[in-house]
Amino acid sequence: MLNQLNIKYPIFLAPMAGVSTPALAAAVSNAGGLGALGLGSSTIDGAIHQIKQTKLLTPNAFQVNFFCHEEYKLDKEQEKDWIHFLSKEFFRLGKEAPTQLQQLYSSFKNNDDYTNLLLDTKPKAVSFHFGLPSYSQISALKSSGILTMVSVTQLSEALEAQALGIDILIAQGIEAGGHRGMFNPSRESGIFTSDLVSILIEHPQIQLPVVAAGGIMAGDAIRKMLDLGASAAQLGTAFIQCEESAANQSYKNALFQQKNTQITDIISGRPARGLISQWHQILASCHEVQHSGYPYTYDIAKKLSTLDPAFSIYWAGSNVSNIRRLNAQALMETLIEELL
Numbered sequence: 001m002l003n004q005l006n007i008k009y010p011i012f013l014a015p016m017a018g019v020s021t022p023a024l025a026a027a028v029s030n031a032g033g034l035g036a037l038g039l040g041s042s043t044i045d046g047a048i049h050q051i052k053q054t055k056l057l058t059p060n061a062f063q064v065n066f067f068c069h070e071e072y073k074l075d076k077e078q079e080k081d082w083i084h085f086l087s088k089e090f091f092r093l094g095k096e097a098p099t100q101l102q103q104l105y106s107s108f109k110n111n112d113d114y115t116n117l118l119l120d121t122k123p124k125a126v127s128f129h130f131g132l133p134s135y136s137q138i139s140a141l142k143s144s145g146i147l148t149m150v151s152v153t154q155l156s157e158a159l160e161a162q163a164l165g166i167d168i169l170i171a172q173g174i175e176a177g178g179h180r181g182m183f184n185p186s187r188e189s190g191i192f193t194s195d196l197v198s199i200l201i202e203h204p205q206i207q208l209p210v211v212a213a214g215g216i217m218a219g220d221a222i223r224k225m226l227d228l229g230a231s232a233a234q235l236g237t238a239f240i241q242c243e244e245s246a247a248n249q250s251y252k253n254a255l256f257q258q259k260n261t262q263i264t265d266i267i268s269g270r271p272a273r274g275l276i277s278q279w280h281q282i283l284a285s286c287h288e289v290q291h292s293g294y295p296y297t298y299d300i301a302k303k304l305s306t307l308d309p310a311f312s313i314y315w316a317g318s319n320v321s322n323i324r325r326l327n328a329q330a331l332m333e334t335l336i337e338e339l340l
């Protein structure tokens with residue numbers, strides 16, 4: 001299946017909404033890996049533009065990525081409580097808290113605009129996070145020759161994905177930076193990347209290729225995953241520091257200064273791993289308050305993060321301390337040298 005992508009080395013760039021760029025995706029694809037665009041937070045026009053730009057920068061395959069979360073019905077009481085809980089932080093900064101929370105992004109699932117975008121622009125591969133698209137969407141994508149992939153965090157999700165016709169499984173272990181890909185955000189499996197790869201490879205019913213993701217920072221870790229039976233490894237955190245990434249300088253600096261990460265759902269409304277910040281400190285004071293669900297919770301968190309650097313949102317994997325300062329091409333060359 002992976003042969004269809006014609007990649008030279010089994011190294012995938014993780015799609016990272018807000019961080020990946022056409023230049024980063026193309027640099028990885030041009031170096032023989034699979035570049036990626038995280039388009040889950042983009043508008044339709046923005047996504048089309050990024051895909052076109054990437055095609056101009058590389059003749060090689062790359063993947064694009066969308067969110068397939070179940071749309072959350074905002075509970076007005078919960079919205080009020082969550083805004084009230086955070087309002088003291090806005091007050092401290094001399095600002096008004098928002099009165100309403102916005103649904104920042106919609107789901108790919110059953111959204112024809114997204115399907116048509118892919119049928120028109122025809123990237124070689126598309127991956128999904130937080131769940132699966134509908135059967136008819138998968139059929140339409142596959143009929144037009146687009147490979148489909150999905151992040152899975154546990155066996156049941158892998159079996160569901162395979163039954164629906166997905167082509168490749170991205171096995172996301174608990175070490176991974178950014179959002180956990182669970183289909184149901186309250187069903188955390190907590191499985192390490194290498195264990196998840198083994199579970200999927202050894203399971204008699206799983207026939208699909210498995211790509212390992214989570215905590216992989218160097219060629220020896222990629223080798224370990226391939227030895228367990230993975231077809232490739234997907235790296236996110238290692239690439240955030242690249243000059244081609246859209247991460248701002250404070251984010252890039254923080255990756256070299258801090259080494260501890262934690263998972264919490266109070267930043268976006270879904271569990272996600274990032275550098276320790278003020279968010280993780282206020283957790284204790286919100287035991288009684290329920291956040292407003294994804295992506296509504298993310299809306300107020302993003303607003304607060306732009307007002308106070310202590311509330312910055314810096315997603316990163318648990319092995320961030322092994323990060324190296326290299327541009328995308330140099331990082332790819334280093335990973336390939338370490339791997340071979």
Ligand SMILES: Cc1cc2nc3c(=O)[nH]c(=O)nc-3n(C[C@H](O)[C@H](O)[C@H](O)COP(=O)(O)O)c2cc1C
Nearest residue numbers: 014016017038129176177178214215236237315317
């Ligand atoms: C900054 C950041 C943003 C991410 N955004 C996405 C995304 O938009 N879509 C997605 O499928 N995965 C996303 N992820 C998760 C990655 O696909 C992948 O699982 C993770 O980066 C692997 O762990 P690592 O960061 O330790 O390499 C993101 C990860 C990070 C660090």
